[in-house]
Amino acid sequence: MKNRKLVMIPGPTPGVESIHTQMGREVCSFKDPDFIEDFKGLLHDLKIFIRTQGECFVVAGTGTLAMEMAIANTSKVGDNILIISHGYFGDRFTELCERKKLYCDVLSCPWGETVPLEKIEAKLNEKNYAAVTVTHVDTSTGVAADIDGIGKLLKSYEDTLFIVDGVCATAGERTLMDEMNIDVLLTGSQKAFGVSPGLAIVWASSNALKRRKSLGTIPEYYADFENWLPIMNDPSKYFGTPPIHLIWALKESVQIIFEEGVDKRYDRHLKDARHIQNALENKGFTILADASHRAVTLTNVMYPDGIDDALFRTTLAEEGIVVAGGLGNYAGKLFRLGHMGNIDQHTISSVLAAIDRTLARIQSHI
Numbered sequence: 001m002k003n004r005k006l007v008m009i010p011g012p013t014p015g016v017e018s019i020h021t022q023m024g025r026e027v028c029s030f031k032d033p034d035f036i037e038d039f040k041g042l043l044h045d046l047k048i049f050i051r052t053q054g055e056c057f058v059v060a061g062t063g064t065l066a067m068e069m070a071i072a073n074t075s076k077v078g079d080n081i082l083i084i085s086h087g088y089f090g091d092r093f094t095e096l097c098e099r100k101k102l103y104c105d106v107l108s109c110p111w112g113e114t115v116p117l118e119k120i121e122a123k124l125n126e127k128n129y130a131a132v133t134v135t136h137v138d139t140s141t142g143v144a145a146d147i148d149g150i151g152k153l154l155k156s157y158e159d160t161l162f163i164v165d166g167v168c169a170t171a172g173e174r175t176l177m178d179e180m181n182i183d184v185l186l187t188g189s190q191k192a193f194g195v196s197p198g199l200a201i202v203w204a205s206s207n208a209l210k211r212r213k214s215l216g217t218i219p220e221y222y223a224d225f226e227n228w229l230p231i232m233n234d235p236s237k238y239f240g241t242p243p244i245h246l247i248w249a250l251k252e253s254v255q256i257i258f259e260e261g262v263d264k265r266y267d268r269h270l271k272d273a274r275h276i277q278n279a280l281e282n283k284g285f286t287i288l289a290d291a292s293h294r295a296v297t298l299t300n301v302m303y304p305d306g307i308d309d310a311l312f313r314t315t316l317a318e319e320g321i322v323v324a325g326g327l328g329n330y331a332g333k334l335f336r337l338g339h340m341g342n343i344d345q346h347t348i349s350s351v352l353a354a355i356d357r358t359l360a361r362i363q364s365h366i
Contacts, residue, residue, distance in 0.1 A: 003318070006322065009336065010168055010324060011168065011340075012197055013190065013191060013343070015342070016342045019195060019249050022251070025245060030244055035235075039235035041251065042251040043232055043235075045255075045258070053205075054204050054205040055203070055232060057069070058247065059199070059200050059222075059240065060198060060242070061200035062198075063200065066202050067165060069186070069220075070184045070186050071093070071163075073204070074161050074184060074211050077100065079102050079103070080130060081103065081130060083106045083132075084107050084120060084133065084134040084145065085115075085135070086111075086113075087140035088139075089167070090133075090134070090138055102130075105129075111141045112141055112143060112288045112300075114145055114293050117149050117153055120132075124153070124154075128160070130161065130211075132150070132162055132163065133163040134147065134150060134164055136165060136168070136170070137169040137295040138168070139336060140327040142288055142289040142294060142295050142298055142300035144173055144289075146293070151181035151182055154181055161183040163183065165186055167186065167188050168192075169187070170192060170201075171192035172269045172341070173295065177205070183204070184202065186201065188201065189246060191297070191340060193254075194341035196249065198246045199246050256342060269339075273295070273297070274296075275348070276337070279352050280352075280355075285301045285304060288330065298338045298339060300326065300336050303335075310332075313325065316358045319357045321351050324337075
């Protein structure tokens with residue numbers, strides 16, 4: 001009998017039965033009054049959850065679409081953008097901006113570290129930037145950026161919007177949008193929300209919406225805030241067909257978050273992450289991210305000498321746990337373990353036990 005596989009990659013994350021149930025409901029019309037009320041309620045709850053007075057957009061798409069929406073609605077050709085990159089997905093912002101003919105300055109650091117606030121401040125004093133972007137948690141490194149510190153810093157630069165990629169962070173890492181001075185926060189449904197892939201979620205502050213207004217007509221159509229605002233304000237209106245089942249599933253996910261308690265959810269992610277990271281270090285692994293800024297949603301785990309990546313991950317899958325490989329220069333040198341969303345202590349214990357069994361099997365052949 002084969003082991004049931006737990007998919008513990010940085011996303012999609014394991015689901016729970018009540019969310020799966022929403023995905024299996026009978027289809028209804030997107031004009032159905034009950035669905036319209038569900039959609040309205042979801043948008044309202046998402047703004048409460050992230051603690052913002054701004055707008056929320058929920059559209060069919062991926063995290064990459066959400067990134068493009070953030071850039072498209074806040075900048076115009078020739079604008080300066082400061083990109084703070086802690087890894088692969090920070091660098092993706094550069095390509096998005098260059099395609100829009102924006103001038104990009106990139107502040108980066110060795111993988112596993114973060115860009116110091118003083119270095120960001122020095123760069124901000126060199127020229128006027130339309131926006132600063134940062135990836136809250138970069139899955140290539142397992143690093144969590146200091147978005148609170150960056151947000152506080154940007155209060156002195158009123159014309160510079162703060163864009164945060166929360167794809168692998170939001171609903172796991174503590175995120176208080178208005179308090180942290182975030183103008184655009186973006187994520188996807190498949191990470192810490194524990195829903196299937198397919199929804200791009202974007203929150204925009206009043207300053208971000210004013211910036212969009214000031215741009216006039218923009219080249220983008222599907223990604224344009226102005227095309228989606230009427231629907232987000234009144235889901236009975238039509239622009240694009242809403243993914244009904246995903247919206248129901250996300251509504252259930254947010255209800256789960258509220259039942260747990262938002263702050264308690266953040267505390268759980270922190271406690272579970274540090275437990276997992278300590279356990280892995282005790283098994284002889286090292287963690288790529290420096291201890292002072294390790295993410296709580298995933299861990300990038302460096303192999304001890306003598307362990308082959310392909311053999312380890314294949315054996316671990318046979319033991320019932322699927323993890324992801326490293327990216328960039330760390331391909332073959334580490335595995336990426338997701339631990340976000342609605343996982344419980346049984347899941348964590350199963351993962352750590354499977355890693356023990358895998359190490360025992362591998363070492364018996366060394």
